[in-house]
Amino acid sequence: MIMKSSNRTYTKDIPKHENRQVTLMGWVDARRDHGKLLFFDVRDRTGAAQAVCMAKEKELYAKANELRPEWVIQVAGVVQKRPDGMKNPDIPTGDWEVSVTELVVLSEAKTSPIPLDSDGRNIEEEMRFKFRYLDLRRKRMTQNIRLRHKVTSLAREYLNKQDFVEIETPLLTKTSPEGARDFLVPSRKYPGNFFALPQSPQQYKQLLMIAGFERYYQIARALRDEDPRGDRQYEHTQIDMEISFADEQDVRAIAEEMMIYVTEGCGKKVLQKPFPVFTHEEAMKKFGMDKFDMRQDKDPDTLAFAWVVDFPLFNKDDETGRLTFAHNPFSAPKPEHVEKLLKGEDLEHLRAQQYDLVCNGYELASGGVRISNPSVQRKVFEIMGLTPEQTEERFGHLIEAYSYGAPPHAGIAPGLDRLVMILAGETSIAEVIAFPKTGQARDPLMNAPSPATKDQLDELGIMIMQNVNIKMENDNRPVP
Ligand code: ASP
Numbered sequence: 116m117i118m119k120s121s122n123r124t125y126t127k128d129i130p131k132h133e134n135r136q137v138t139l140m141g142w143v144d145a146r147r148d149h150g151k152l153l154f155f156d157v158r159d160r161t162g163a164a165q166a167v168c169m170a171k172e173k174e175l176y177a178k179a180n181e182l183r184p185e186w187v188i189q190v191a192g193v194v195q196k197r198p199d200g201m202k203n204p205d206i207p208t209g210d211w212e213v214s215v216t217e218l219v220v221l222s223e224a225k226t227s228p229i230p231l232d233s234d235g236r237n238i239e240e241e242m243r244f245k246f247r248y249l250d251l252r253r254k255r256m257t258q259n260i261r262l263r264h265k266v267t268s269l270a271r272e273y274l275n276k277q278d279f280v281e282i283e284t285p286l287l288t289k290t291s292p293e294g295a296r297d298f299l300v301p302s303r304k305y306p307g308n309f310f311a312l313p314q315s316p317q318q319y320k321q322l323l324m325i326a327g328f329e330r331y332y333q334i335a336r337a338l339r340d341e342d343p344r345g346d347r348q349y350e351h352t353q354i355d356m357e358i359s360f361a362d363e364q365d366v367r368a369i370a371e372e373m374m375i376y377v378t379e380g381c382g383k384k385v386l387q388k389p390f391p392v393f394t395h396e397e398a399m400k401k402f403g404m405d406k407f408d409m410r411q412d413k414d415p416d417t418l419a420f421a422w423v424v425d426f427p428l429f430n431k432d433d434e435t436g437r438l439t440f441a442h443n444p445f446s447a448p449k450p451e452h453v454e455k456l457l458k459g460e461d462l463e464h465l466r467a468q469q470y471d472l473v474c475n476g477y478e479l480a481s482g483g484v485r486i487s488n489p490s491v492q493r494k495v496f497e498i499m500g501l502t503p504e505q506t507e508e509r510f511g512h513l514i515e516a517y518s519y520g521a522p523p524h525a526g527i528a529p530g531l532d533r534l535v536m537i538l539a540g541e542t543s544i545a546e547v548i549a550f551p552k553t554g555q556a557r558d559p560l561m562n563a564p565s566p567a568t569k570d571q572l573d574e575l576g577i578m579i580m581q582n583v584n585i586k587m588e589n590d591n592r593p594v595p
Pocket residue numbers: 293314315316317337356443481482483526527528
């Protein structure tokens with residue numbers, strides 16, 4: 116008989132039920148046949164417990180004998196202390212087992228196309244991501260995804276206590292440059308027009324400061340069309356925040372406290388408190404780069420945070436030779452450099468009120484004090500080569516908003532995926548994302564991207580150029 120799940124016992128709790136009847140629900144983890152006895156492990160979200168069937172219970176034994184790994188079952192039985200010599204010190208329930216009195220198969224399972232009892236590192240990525248729902252069953256992945264939840268919970272807890280308001284901002288929006296290519300979404304209602312997916316909620320969070328919220332955060336998705344690699348994916352998540360009437364020190368202090376709260380909350384050590392601070396120039400001199408690892412022993416349980424400050428305001432674009440923003444076009448120059456900026460002097464040497472947080476060799480966060488003066492903002496776009504008309508078309512809404520009482524504001528956006536990756540001791544953010552893209556920038560599980568139907572394209576007013584090869588390898592569907 117199938118039990119109601121409210122009467123279910125979790126595997127981790129069986130020690131509390133010694134000599135009593137329990138009902139477990141979960142997956143068959145492993146099965147061992149010892150002739151007179153048949154053992155199988157039941158795995159649920161809390162761990163695993165051993166079940167045992169005796170050969171003399173013929174019907175039950177025959178049923179248990181059918182079980183295969185990953186079948187979903189309900190098992191009723193009595194919790195018993197295992198005999199000495201049969202105990203398993205490796206799992207918390209290892210001193211007990213459930214002597215089965217009833218067995219119900221809730222769902223059979225085909226043989227998994229990928230092994231699930233290893234850490235999975237040797238399995239081809241394409242296969243792991245195609246069968247991600249199985250891949251996520253492996254212990255390492257389950258732990259990583261749960262750790263991610265813990266990190267977001269701790270960050271939320273900290274920010275809520277500091278009186279921040281969590282606000283969602285749109286995914287369908289206009290481009291907000293962070294130095295990557297945009298993902299565009301065609302509009303059906305306005306054929307030939309496109310939404311852009313946000314490279315970050317940057318402009319919205321600034322508008323929320325003008326709206327008066329003063330302390331905003333969001334566990335926000337940022338979408339950037341740049342080739343995926345170890346610490347990059349098309350989509351990443353930021354713990355995005357912005358504060359009004361705050362300067363660089365205020366934002367750094369809050370971000371620093373949050374990082375310590377999260378890191379220590381996850382049981383890891385922070386190497387140095389307060390975090391050391393280097394100017395960009397010092398960092399380049401001392402470490403040869405602006406992201407560096409300060410751990411001597413590379414202890415994976417220690418996080419070595421450091422601030423890098425005083426970034427250049429502009430960088431020279433190697434291809435065009437033009438000046439472009441170093442962080443995003445909204446970072447304010449140092450107060451003493453505003454005059455030079457407005458005069459257009461010495462542009463390559465101007466410094467921004469911009470700061471990065473690095474940790475164990477990764478760039479973990481970027482932030483800045485924002486421009487809240489319309490003429491300074493216009494000048495930055497002019498230097499980047501935008502005509503006044505282009506500035507108006509692309510950013511007029513923001514510049515106009517500055518004219519309705521904009522408080523000084525500043526913010527930062529720590530990368531959640533990289534933070535969890537470091538805390539988990541992983542070297543690729545895909546290992547801490549439930550459904551990542553492959554290195555080939557595809558989702559083999561959903562088979563995305565994939566061609567649109569002719570009807571969809573017609574409705575959007577889109578024609579695919581003949582010479583574009585829209586048929587993906589591995590995609591056997593006909594091109595519409
Ligand atoms: N929007 C910035 C980024 O995505 C972060 C910030 O300046 O707050 O890097």
